[in-house]
Amino acid sequence: MHPTHPHLPEGMRTGDERMDSTHDGFMDLMQTLRDTPPTERLPAYDALVRHTEAHFAQEEQWMAELGLPPQNCHAGQHANVLETLHEVGKRARQGDLGLIERMLDALDEWFALHVVAMDSALADALRAHAAAQSEAARARSSVLSTLP
Numbered sequence: 001m002h003p004t005h006p007h008l009p010e011g012m013r014t015g016d017e018r019m020d021s022t023h024d025g026f027m028d029l030m031q032t033l034r035d036t037p038p039t040e041r042l043p044a045y046d047a048l049v050r051h052t053e054a055h056f057a058q059e060e061q062w063m064a065e066l067g068l069p070p071q072n073c074h075a076g077q078h079a080n081v082l083e084t085l086h087e088v089g090k091r092a093r094q095g096d097l098g099l100i101e102r103m104l105d106a107l108d109e110w111f112a113l114h115v116v117a118m119d120s121a122l123a124d125a126l127r128a129h130a131a132a133q134s135e136a137a138r139a140r141s142s143v144l145s146t147l148p
């Protein structure tokens with residue numbers, strides 16, 4: 001456990017503080033949902049869905065800033081998961097609250113793999129991009145300093 005991200009296991013840290021903080025919040029909301037009695041879970045479930053929508057949208061914004069096409073594999077996983085989350089919410093509202101428990105188990109498993117396979121690569125690409133940008137800025141300012 002990391003002191004600043006208490007809900008995020010060490011092996012699931014990407015090193016990007018913004019991303020790790022969102023992931024920690026996601027794990028926290030999943031735990032809150034587990035700690036809520038099954039018949040009272042809808043508000044906590046909706047909070048998890050809203051958090052996830054913002055979480056995925058932020059990562060997709062970063063992908064766009066890196067010049068990745070919107071229909072990439074990472075964004076595709078997000079879209080599939082959101083679609084399932086929305087469907088489960090709809091059916092839970094119709095009375096099938098047991099589905100939330102199954103969704104939580106599936107989400108737990110999926111998220112651990114997603115962070116390692118997809119989010120870590122995005123964090124690496126964001127770091128490489130930031131390093132290239134600051135290198136370019138340094139080169140520009142050193143060229144400018146040679147001008148009379």
Ligand SMILES: [Fe+2]
Nearest residue numbers: 023055059119
């Ligand atoms: Fe993520």
Ligand SMILES: [Fe+2]
Nearest residue numbers: 059074118119
């Ligand atoms: Fe992601």
